[in-house]
Amino acid sequence: MSLIRVTRRTKLVRWGVIAAVVCVPLLLLVLTLLVGRGFDETAALRREVVRSYEARADLQRIFSLHQDLETGQRGFVITGDPQFLTPYFAATQQIDAAFSALDGNLPADARYRPALAELRRVSLAKRGFVARSIGLTRAGDPDASRHLVANGEGKRLMDRIRALTGQIADAERRELERVTADAEAARIQLRNETFALQTVLLLMLAAAGLFVVRSNAARDRARRRSDDLAARQEAIFDSAKDGMIVLNGSGSIESLNPAAARMFGFAPNALLRRDIGILFDVAPDRGRVESFLRRLKTTRNGSAGEVQEFTGCRNDKSSFPLEVSLSAVPLADTTLFLAVCRDISERREIEQMKGEFVATVSHELRTPLTSIAGSLGLITGGAAGAIPAKALRLVQIAQSNSARLVRLINDILDIEKIEAGQMSFDIKPIDLDHILRRAVRDNAGFAAEYGVRVELAPPPANAAVLADEDRLTQVITNLLSNAVKFSPREGVVRLSVHALDRRFRIDVADKGEGIPEALRERIFEKFAQADNSDARQKGGTGLGLSIVREIVTRLGGDVGFDSRIGEGTTFHVDLPAAGTIATAAAPVAPARDKTGFPAILHVDDDPDMLRVLSSVFEDRAELYSTPSVVEARAAIRHTGFDAAILDIGLVDGSGLELVPVLRQRNAAMPIIVFTAQEIDPVEVEGVDLVLVKSRASLDRVVDAVMRMIGDRGRALR
Numbered sequence: 186m187s188l189i190r191v192t193r194r195t196k197l198v199r200w201g202v203i204a205a206v207v208c209v210p211l212l213l214l215v216l217t218l219l220v221g222r223g224f225d226e227t228a229a230l231r232r233e234v235v236r237s238y239e240a241r242a243d244l245q246r247i248f249s250l251h252q253d254l255e256t257g258q259r260g261f262v263i264t265g266d267p268q269f270l271t272p273y274f275a276a277t278q279q280i281d282a283a284f285s286a287l288d289g290n291l292p293a294d295a296r297y298r299p300a301l302a303e304l305r306r307v308s309l310a311k312r313g314f315v316a317r318s319i320g321l322t323r324a325g326d327p328d329a330s331r332h333l334v335a336n337g338e339g340k341r342l343m344d345r346i347r348a349l350t351g352q353i354a355d356a357e358r359r360e361l362e363r364v365t366a367d368a369e370a371a372r373i374q375l376r377n378e379t380f381a382l383q384t385v386l387l388l389m390l391a392a393a394g395l396f397v398v399r400s401n402a403a404r405d406r407a408r409r410r411s412d413d414l415a416a417r418q419e420a421i422f423d424s425a426k427d428g429m430i431v432l433n434g435s436g437s438i439e440s441l442n443p444a445a446a447r448m449f450g451f452a453p454n455a456l457l458r459r460d461i462g463i464l465f466d467v468a469p470d471r472g473r474v475e476s477f478l479r480r481l482k483t484t485r486n487g488s489a490g491e492v493q494e495f496t497g498c499r500n501d502k503s504s505f506p507l508e509v510s511l512s513a514v515p516l517a518d519t520t521l522f523l524a525v526c527r528d529i530s531e532r533r534e535i536e537q538m539k540g541e542f543v544a545t546v547s548h549e550l551r552t553p554l555t556s557i558a559g560s561l562g563l564i565t566g567g568a569a570g571a572i573p574a575k576a577l578r579l580v581q582i583a584q585s586n587s588a589r590l591v592r593l594i595n596d597i598l599d600i601e602k603i604e605a606g607q608m609s610f611d612i613k614p615i616d617l618d619h620i621l622r623r624a625v626r627d628n629a630g631f632a633a634e635y636g637v638r639v640e641l642a643p644p645p646a647n648a649a650v651l652a653d654e655d656r657l658t659q660v661i662t663n664l665l666s667n668a669v670k671f672s673p674r675e676g677v678v679r680l681s682v683h684a685l686d687r688r689f690r691i692d693v694a695d696k697g698e699g700i701p702e703a704l705r706e707r708i709f710e711k712f713a714q715a716d717n718s719d720a721r722q723k724g725g726t727g728l729g730l731s732i733v734r735e736i737v738t739r740l741g742g743d744v745g746f747d748s749r750i751g752e753g754t755t756f757h758v759d760l761p762a763a764g765t766i767a768t769a770a771a772p773v774a775p776a777r778d779k780t781g782f783p784a785i786l787h788v789d790d791d792p793d794m795l796r797v798l799s800s801v802f803e804d805r806a807e808l809y810s811t812p813s814v815v816e817a818r819a820a821i822r823h824t825g826f827d828a829a830i831l832d833i834g835l836v837d838g839s840g841l842e843l844v845p846v847l848r849q850r851n852a853a854m855p856i857i858v859f860t861a862q863e864i865d866p867v868e869v870e871g872v873d874l875v876l877v878k879s880r881a882s883l884d885r886v887v888d889a890v891m892r893m894i895g896d897r898g899r900a901l902r
């Protein structure tokens with residue numbers, strides 16, 4: 186809400202400033218026009234006053250001239266002296282000019298124009314009367330002239346002239362008063378309008394001033410925030426444990442924080458304006474750096490922040506593993522790039538320690554667990570003779586939980602290897618009929634614990650896929666285990682294979698409750714369970730399906746499922762077809778020693794494992810068990826073996842040390858490594874098969890060894 190108010194306030198201030206910028210000049214223009222109009226009205230009033238004054242002066246002059254006419258007439262009529270006619274002649278010559286002047290000073294539309302015309306007519310009559318009177322006197326008839334004067338005509342005409350001039354003068358005075366009143370009203374109106382405009386202008390100027398003050402205050406606050414932000418960023422930049430390097434578009438270093446300088450062993454100023462390539466063990470070409478930065482700038486949202494690993498180079502030329510993330514920093518006039526560098530030497534050491542720990546756990550847990558599971562299996566299988574039913578049930582519980590613990594450890598180790606990218610695959614054609622039958626057989630006991638039966642529909646003839654046998658077995662086992670756990674008792678889990686276009690689909694179908702809608706999108710994620718009660722009721726870590734997806738993806742296949750609530754779920758795995766695989770020949774009896782059984786060397790430092798495996802091979806082969814490399818070498822010198830089962834981690838060395846010795850004695854001898862360590866088979870030279878304890882059952886070990894001995898015997902014949 187605060188941000189919305191600030192935004193609205195900013196818009197209001199912006200519009201206020203725009204209104205002030207536009208309106209203030211307009212108001213000043215209007216005010217100027219009003220003042221100009223006031224001056225014009227004042228000038229017009231002044232001209233009207235002057236005209237009115239001159240008009241009334243002309244009226245007074247006309248009246249005075251007529252008085253001069255009458256004065257000269259009377260003096261001449263009374264005295265007969267011509268000198269009295271001087272004013273008469275002067276007035277006679279000036280009256281018309283005075284009327285012309287008056288006519289010019291009166292408005293053309295003046296209402297008293299008729300009175301002026303009457304004044305002209307009366308003036309002509311007066312001048313005629315005076316001329317007749319003077320004419321009679323000059324003619325020598327003064328009596329007739331005096332009689333003419335005495336009849337009062339001259340006086341009436343003079344009175345009429347006086348009345349008309351007074352009438353016109355009064356009208357002119359009233360007109361002047363009206364004009365003056367109008368001018369005063371206009372002046373007052375102009376004053377009011379001017380005051381109003383000035384008030385508005387002052388208010389706007391005051392508002393603009395307020396806006397400016399507030400804008401300056403906001404700018405000061407923004408500047409302080411910017412300074413604070415810059416100070417915080419500088420503190421973060423300087424105190425960050427990761428190295429931060431700012432680059433320009435050509436890959437030159439613009440700035441770096443102290444952590445980066447310490448990381449590479451340079452003084453901070455020593456790296457400024459130098460190419461970033463000097464900080465890497467294998468410096469990229471300058472052009473490649475610029476090209477990469479240009480691409481990063483163009484696709485800013487693409488690889489921005491992507492972490493990549495490099496080998497850094499310190500000032501002393503020592504190298505170290507380095508993790509770098511590069512991001513574009515768009516500025517107003519250019520784009521810089523921020524490289525965040527992290528020395529991962531310590532992390533690599535921890536990862537190595539973790540790997541060593543995992544290897545130790547693998548050996549220390551898997552070996553005894555394999556012995557325990559194998560021993561319990563032998564007991565439940567009757568190898569130790571008949572035992573009471575109650576004890577058998579307890580042994581079966583112990584066997585089931587040991588198998589559960591084995592699966593838990595294997596899942597954890599597998600997901601660790603997958604995430605570390607250390608899981609290797611031996612891709613080769615795999616006969617689906619063989620591997621699926623073995624999976625059904627291996628999981629039959631587990632299914633029986635849940636009262637579920639696993640059925641395999643006969644796969645299409647010669648159905649084979651390209652896959653790693655062990656990993657594909659793990660995938661099928663995980664899917665079968667999952668289907669069995671979520672099937673109802675007396676239910677059936679069906680395993681089938683369908684041919685697709687250049688692929689085979691393996692279906693594992695159950696009739697359980699189905700997968701809830703909320704779980705379907707994350708069913709293949711780690712630790713995905715419908716709810717916590719599933720983990721307790723059904724067992725497992727929630728890693729099985731995640732491991733299935735990761736393995737199938739790395740095998741070049743796809744995994745999916747179809748599920749209906751209340752009707753069950755079918756998981757399907759699609760893998761590339763491998764063509765036809767020659768059918769394996771029927772196993773033949775292995776070579777036998779004097780006891781009639783093949784002689785097999787078994788080397789393992791775990792006494793229990795030696796005893797358990799010896800029991801498993803009972804009545805099938807003669808096992809020569811030894812816990813050390815030294816004893817194994819002695820046995821090899823004195824005994825000819827048909828096969829060897831070797832462990833890697835022994836007290837006095839590795840079982841792999843015996844491989845050259847065994848090959849020297851018998852180059853065709855099957856050599857199987859049975860170890861708790863997760864090793865890549867391709868890294869073990871001279872070995873025919875690598876089986877991991879707890880992943881491969883003891884039955885599989887027996888089957889693999891006996892089959893390989895048989896194959897060798899068949900080849901020798």
